[in-house]
Structure formats: C-alpha cells, structure tokens
Amino acid sequence: MSATPQLPPVAKLEQKTIVDMVARGKRMDDRGPESYRPIVIQSGVIEKANGSVHVSLGKSKVLVGVKVEVGEPFPDTPDEGVLTVNAELVPLASPMFEPGPPGEQAIELARVVDRGIRESKAIDVKSLVIQRGKKVQVVYVDVYVLDHDGNLIDAAAMAALGALVNAKVGKFEVKADEVVVKPGRHALPLNNYPVSVTVAKVGKTLLVDPSLEEEQVMSARLTVTTDKNGAICAMQKGGLSGFTVEELKRIVGLAVEKAVENRAKILAAAKG
Amino acid sequence: MWEKLPETKPPELIDSKGFRADGRRLDQLRPIKLEVGILDKADGSAYVEQGKNKIMCAVYGPREAHPKHIALPDRAVIRCRYHMAPFSVDERKSPAPSRREMELSKVIRESLEPVVLADLYPRTTIDLFVEVLQSDGGSRCAGITGASLALADAGIPMTELVAACAVGKVQGQLALDLSDSEDKYGEADLPVAFVPNANLVTLLQMDGSLTTEEFEKGLGMALEACRTIHGLQREALKKKYHEMKDVVEEKEESEVVA
Numbered sequence: 001m002s003a004t005p006q007l008p009p010v011a012k013l014e015q016k017t018i019v020d021m022v023a024r025g026k027r028m029d030d031r032g033p034e035s036y037r038p039i040v041i042q043s044g045v046i047e048k049a050n051g052s053v054h055v056s057l058g059k060s061k062v063l064v065g066v067k068v069e070v071g072e073p074f075p076d077t078p079d080e081g082v083l084t085v086n087a088e089l090v091p092l093a094s095p096m097f098e099p100g101p102p103g104e105q106a107i108e109l110a111r112v113v114d115r116g117i118r119e120s121k122a123i124d125v126k127s128l129v130i131q132r133g134k135k136v137q138v139v140y141v142d143v144y145v146l147d148h149d150g151n152l153i154d155a156a157a158m159a160a161l162g163a164l165v166n167a168k169v170g171k172f173e174v175k176a177d178e179v180v181v182k183p184g185r186h187a188l189p190l191n192n193y194p195v196s197v198t199v200a201k202v203g204k205t206l207l208v209d210p211s212l213e214e215e216q217v218m219s220a221r222l223t224v225t226t227d228k229n230g231a232i233c234a235m236q237k238g239g240l241s242g243f244t245v246e247e248l249k250r251i252v253g254l255a256v257e258k259a260v261e262n263r264a265k266i267l268a269a270a271k272g
Numbered sequence: 273m274w275e276k277l278p279e280t281k282p283p284e285l286i287d288s289k290g291f292r293a294d295g296r297r298l299d300q301l302r303p304i305k306l307e308v309g310i311l312d313k314a315d316g317s318a319y320v321e322q323g324k325n326k327i328m329c330a331v332y333g334p335r336e337a338h339p340k341h342i343a344l345p346d347r348a349v350i351r352c353r354y355h356m357a358p359f360s361v362d363e364r365k366s367p368a369p370s371r372r373e374m375e376l377s378k379v380i381r382e383s384l385e386p387v388v389l390a391d392l393y394p395r396t397t398i399d400l401f402v403e404v405l406q407s408d409g410g411s412r413c414a415g416i417t418g419a420s421l422a423l424a425d426a427g428i429p430m431t432e433l434v435a436a437c438a439v440g441k442v443q444g445q446l447a448l449d450l451s452d453s454e455d456k457y458g459e460a461d462l463p464v465a466f467v468p469n470a471n472l473v474t475l476l477q478m479d480g481s482l483t484t485e486e487f488e489k490g491l492g493m494a495l496e497a498c499r500t501i502h503g504l505q506r507e508a509l510k511k512k513y514h515e516m517k518d519v520v521e522e523k524e525e526s527e528v529v530a
Contacts, residue, residue: 001377002352002380003350004344004347004390104374107371118479119481222476230484231481232487234478235477237473237475242470244472245473252487252488
C-alpha cells in the first residue's frame with residue numbers, strides 16, 4: 001500500500017529556513033529559481049555494459065547501464081523489440097533507502113523514465129527484430145542511484161538517454177535457428193531524444209531541479225518530458241499538494257526551454 | 273509461419289461525422305453512475321460506473337496505525353491501494369500487485385492528500401481501498417472520483433471533493449474521457465484530478481505526444497469535465513442523506529400512529 005511518507009526529523013527543523021529563503025528568491029546553494037545544479041556527464045564508464053553514463057546533478061549521482069540481449073517479443077507485438085527500464089535505489093545512496101524489492105519511489109522513477117523513452121519513440125523498436133515473432137533484441141535500461149540529493153528523475157532520465165546514445169551493440173544474425181552475435185560497434189537505432197525537467201513548488205515559488213532539502217519542503221512537483229521537437233511526451237505530478245492551471249502552463253514552458261540546454265549537454269557528452 | 277500473424281490494425285475510433293465508436297462527441301463524457309454507502313463494514317464506501325468501468329471504493333479510519341511505527345506524530349497517515357480484479361480485463365491479470373498498480377496507488381493517494389484534513393487525527397491511519405472490478409480506460413480517474421466520495425461518506429473532514437477525468441488524443445483530435453480502445457490506439461492520454469474551489473490540479477500524468485497548445489486545450493477540457501463530475505458527486509452524497517431522511521421520517525410516523 002502507498003502511505004504518506006515520513007520525513008527525517010532534521011528536515012522538519014530546516015523547513016522554515018528553506019521556505020523563508022525561497023520566499024526571498026534565494027536558494028540554499030545560491031542558485032536562481034530556474035537554474036539547474038552543475039551537470040557532469042561521463043560516458044562509457046562501465047566497459048561490460050553496451051552503454052553506460054554516469055550523471056552528477058549537483059551532489060546527486062546516478063549511473064545507468066544499458067544491456068542489449070536476445071529475447072522473445074511480447075505476443076501482441078511480434079514485430080517489435082523490447083524495452084525494459086528498472087531502477088534500484090541502492091542503500092549506499094541514502095539513509096532512507098533500504099535493501100529489498102523496489103518500493104513505490106523506485107517504481108515511479110523507473111516508470112517515468114520508461115514513459116519518456118517509450119512515448120517519444122526514442123528507440124526504433126521495429127529495427128530490433130531478429131526473427132519476427134521469435135527473436136528480438138531486448139534493451140535493458142538499469143538505473144542505479146548512487147547518491148540521493150534530490151531530483152533523481154531528471155538525473156536518471158539524462159543518464160538513461162546518455163547510455164542509449166552511448167550504447168554499442170554487436171550484429172545479431174540467425175544461423176541454423178540459433179542467434180549468434182557478431183562483434184561490432186553499431187549504435188542503437190534512435191529516433192528521438194527525450195529530456196525530463198522537474199519543477200517543485202515551495203511556498204508560492206517554482207524551483208527548477210529541486211535538491212533533496214527542497215524536495216522535503218515542497219508541496220508538489222511536476223516532471224515534464226519533452227522530445228526533440230518540443231512536444232510533450234510524458235508528465236508526472238508528485239507530492240502532497242497540487243498546482244494551479246497558471247503554474248502548470250509556466251512549468252511546461254520552463255520544461256521546453258530547459259530541456260533544449262540539457263539535451264545538448266547529454267548528446268555532446270554521450271557520443272564522445 | 274510467422275508471416276501469418278495477424279497485423280494489429282487500429283479500429284476506426286472517430287467517424288467522418290466526428291462521432292466516436294460508442295456514439296459520443298469528442299467533448300462528451302461516458303454515462304456516470306455514482307453511489308455512496310454501498311458497503312456495510314467499511315466506514316465509508318462508494319461505487320462508480322463510468323462507461324464499462326465498475327469500481328468499488330472503501331475507507332477505513334481514522335484508525336489505530338498498524339504497524340505502529342508507520343504512525344506520524346502530527347497527522348494521520350493516508351494509505352491507498354489501487355487494485356484490479358483478475359477478471360477486470362480481457363486477459364486475466366495476476367492478482368499480485370503490478371508495478372502499474374503500485375504507481376497508481378501512489379498518485380491516487382497524492383491526488384487526495386491535499387483535501388483531507390489529516391492533521392486532525394495524529395498517530396492514526398486512514399486506509400483507502402480502490403478495487404477495479406471491471407476496467408474500461410480511465411480507471412484511475414474513476415477511482416479518484418469514487419475514493420473522494422468514500423472519504424466523505426466515512427465522515428472524514430475534507431476541504432472539498434476531488435473529481436478526476438482523462439483527456440486524450442485520438443486520430444489527431446483531443447477527446448474527453450477515453451474508453452479502453454481509444455486509450456490503447458490513441459496518441460496520448462492525460463489523466464487529471466481537480467479540486468475546483470481551491471483551483472488545484474492534484475493529479476497530472478501524461479503519456480503519448482502533445483504539443484504545448486494541445487496540452488493547454490486538453491487540460492481545459494479535462495477541468496470542465498471535472499467540474500461536471502464534481503456536481504454529480506455532490507448529488508450522490510446528498511441522495512444518500514435524503515434516503516436516510518425518508519427512512520427516519522417513515523419510522524417516526526409509524527411510531528406516532530402506534
């Protein structure tokens with residue numbers, strides 16, 4: 001069952017300070033309300049993965065590894081490959097994370113990242129078919145949160161996109177009813193580059209890229225994922241309150257604008 | 273042999289006159305039936321039909337938190353479970369909670385948290401159960417509509433009722449309250465929950481592809497529909513108390529005669 005989350009007691013004491021600062025247009029780390037923390041993207045950090053990217057978003061750290069393997073298609077889509085996104089909030093990343101099967105936070109994180117990639121049709125799934133209805137390439141996107149200092153969705157979505165761009169795959173061929181993988185360095189067929197932007201509401205102020213402290217005092221957050229044409233392909237509201245229509249429109253505008261900058265950063269870093 | 277697999281061809285969802293497969297206009301809701309107080313044991317309950325959706329909602333609480341460590345010192349913990357019956361969909365669904373159901377439990381809870389005056393009941397839980405008996409597209413929205421009625425029926429103090437409805441894009445056009453097949457073959461789905469007097473959107477999700485203009489127009493359509501549903505919710509609540517009043521009055525009359 002999904003339950004109202006418990007905040008660590010320290011956060012409660014800090015709440016007032018943060019809310020007061022934000023009301024005066026300031027943030028704890030000296031950023032403006034509409035700016036991201038420094039983004040550092042390193043690609044190809046895991047040699048055994050087909051693609052991998054490590055993203056630091058301020059002090060948040062997320063590693064995404066992409067593995068491409070042979071599997072069976074879903075019965076209702078015999079001519080499409082398979083995309084699977086999973087997220088692990090490993091206990092080393094935060095005192096709030098505990099070992100065990102993914103909880104609702106991890107599931108939401110994985111599903112929002114998945115929706116961005118899937119709905120923007122970023123991966124050309126038709127070209128992943130090896131043998132129609134029988135064998136297809138399965139793209140596993142595994143999100144590994146290493147340090148949680150807020151806005152895991154954007155960090156994970158950036159790392160996931162980067163890892164897909166960065167991925168190098170061999171050639172899959174059918175020989176005597178067996179699939180053999182010939183070594184090669186082919187890029188995954190990508191058609192789109194979805195980028196998510198998360199905005200939190202603290203008091204009456206909208207803050208782009210909330211830090212952990214800000215997430216603990218926010219009333220609500222909205223993630224808007226846009227594709228390379230500026231169309232919206234996924235959205236997710238979270239938090240214990242909501243937004244007015246005017247706020248929603250402003251957030252969508254901000255998301256379109258910020259995604260352009262971040263997309264350029266990811267593509268430049270991941271291709272190298 | 274694999275060449276013989278049937279091609280999945282999307283059915284015609286909107287005809288040349290602009291009517292949908294079930295005869296609705298683009299901005300028309302499916303028939304909605306709301307009933308309050310349908311379960312005996314629950315503190316509050318509601319039943320929702322919207323199109324072929326059949327959803328039962330129940331509220332237990334405020335009650336003692338169990339296990340105790342989940343309790344919060346300054347407010348009630350709201351817990352929510354959205355669950356689909358194995359027979360609610362075309363192909364049997366395993367009764368074990370899927371990732372989708374876990375996500376929806378979370379977003380449904382978050383859509384209702386803003387209206388519940390949880391700080392009146394510290395150290396307790398308010399448990400909310402949404403059971404989808406038959407699903408027909410838009411079940412999370414119908415679930416929210418029903419769950420907020422069940423909360424009100426349980427007598428839990430709330431600022432107001434929450435209404436929810438989805439808008440989608442079908443064959444390039446925005447359409448209100450998507451049915452199952454429209455959701456499946458459509459190009460976008462935008463479920464929205466709205467608290468009309470507070471002017472607060474408390475659930476917003478989207479998948480598919482929408483331009484910014486389409487989003488703003490679709491959001492407007494969804495909010496309008498939420499206002500309509502909000503009216504239906506109030507009527508459903510009032511109806512229960514009118515019925516209770518009739519029963520009480522009848523009883524009083526018979527006592528006077530005796």
